Amino acid sequence: MKALVKERAEPGLWLTDVPEPQIGPGDVLIKVLRTGICGTDLHIRSWDGWARQAIRTPLVIGHEFVGEVVETGRDVTDIAVGDRVSGEGHLVCGTCRNCLAGRRHLCRATVGLGVGRDGAFAEYVALPASNVWVHRVPVGLDIAAIFDPFGNAVHTALSFPLVGEDVLITGAGPIGLMAAAVARHAGARNVVVTDVSEERLELARKIGVSLALDVSRRSIADGQRELGLREGFDVGLEMSGSPVAMRDMIANMTHGGKIAMLGLPAQEFPVDWARVVTSMITIKGVYGREMFETWYAMSVLLERDLDLAPVITGRYPYRDHEAAFADAASGRGGKIILDWAA
Known part of the structure; x- marks a missing residue:
């Protein structure tokens, strides 16, 4: 099968033939239809310091996907051939204290799909049935392909109550944009998104935020005054990993404010x-x-009409992966989709 592989310990990715994955009794084999390019994939492609420490080559990369089940292991009972599915990309041990307590997202032995094991940028991917999400409600392929980062946005945005609150989101990348859409949908009074990319701020405006603020030109305090906020923001969602953004967020929170931090800094600050x-x-x-x-x-x-369509700004056949990755790395657009059925 064709797959996008990190073949060597150097910058780049290679589209090549690899063996089709085999499944065990508790696994599911999925024909991949579409995938989303993540910041993690960009790090692996550029072979930066994080990638050099985290990745062992060769590796099929990718963890955001939607596909169709083509085979199930003998012990799989609740997933059927033909089901449209996405996958939870964090594979956990199932035996540590957090896993046994039902807090699997806190497993200390987590292995990442497309990072610690072969991933989904391929014609087929195998996953344990316990990591497969069946789309019981109709959802478009592009949106289903980005359920993984959409989940990051939802997890972050719903960390604290939002109804009637003033929300500050630093970073208008794809996950920040999705978090803004969720905050609006969940009943926030004002949603302010900051960035330095006018293209991404324009996407935020299409989503319907209260204010899309270019912080290279105006301060968050300026935004507060424009909206008539007297005491600061109630909830902050830090999505950029920028030290300046985090410090500015803290400086503009109300007393008793709450911050959920998803952005991953490159170093201590x-x-x-x-x-x-x-x-x-x-x-x-x-x-x-x-x-x-x-x-x-x-x-x-999504069933209640949350619209994520403005977040997706590009779709490419998987053979055009170089152009797709260049688009994703530009920092000007939203989510980029690779079509594996094209």
């Missing part, structure tokens, strides 16, 4: 902890999705 303490700010780290509570929330949000 100082934080005004005195402000955090004296303003009684809560900061919660978020990684991945709650399995599978977040997935239920995603499906219900």
Whole structure:
């Protein structure tokens, strides 16, 4: 089968033939239809410091996908051939304290699809049935392909109550944009999104945020004044991993404000902890999705007409992966889809 592979320990990806994956008694074989390009895939392609430490070559990359079940193991009873499915890309041990307590998203032995084992940028992918999400409610292929990052957005956005709250989102990348859509849908009063890319801020406006703020030109405090906010933001969603963004967020929170932080910084940076303490700010780290509570929330949000279409800005046949990755790496658009049925 064709697959997009990190063949060698150097920059680049290679479209090549690899053996079709074999499944065990508890596994499912899936014909991949579409995939989404993630920031993780960009890191692996560029072979940066994180990738050099985390990846062992050769490796089929990719973890955002939708496909159709073509084979099930003998012990699989609740998934059928022909089902349209996506996959939870964090494979957990099932035996640690958190897994046994039902907190699988906190498993310390998590293995990432397309990072620690062969992934979904291929014609077929195999997964344990316990990691397969069957789309019981109709959902378009493009949206189903990005359930993994959509889950990150939902997990982060719904970390704290949003009804009637003023929400600040730093970072208008694809996950930040999806989080903005979720916050609006969940009843936030104002949703402010910051970035330095005018193209991405325009996508935020299409989603319907209260204010899309170019922080290279105006401050978050300016945005507060424009909206008539007197005491700061109630909820912050940090999606960029930028030290400046995190410090600015803390400086613009109301007393008792709550911050969910999904953006992953490249290195340590100082934080005004005195402000955090004296303003009684809560900061919660978020990684991945709650399995599978977040997935239920995603499906219900879409069932109730949450519109993610503006977030998807490009679709390419998988053979045009170089152009697709260049688009994704430009920092100007939203989610980029690879079509494996084209």
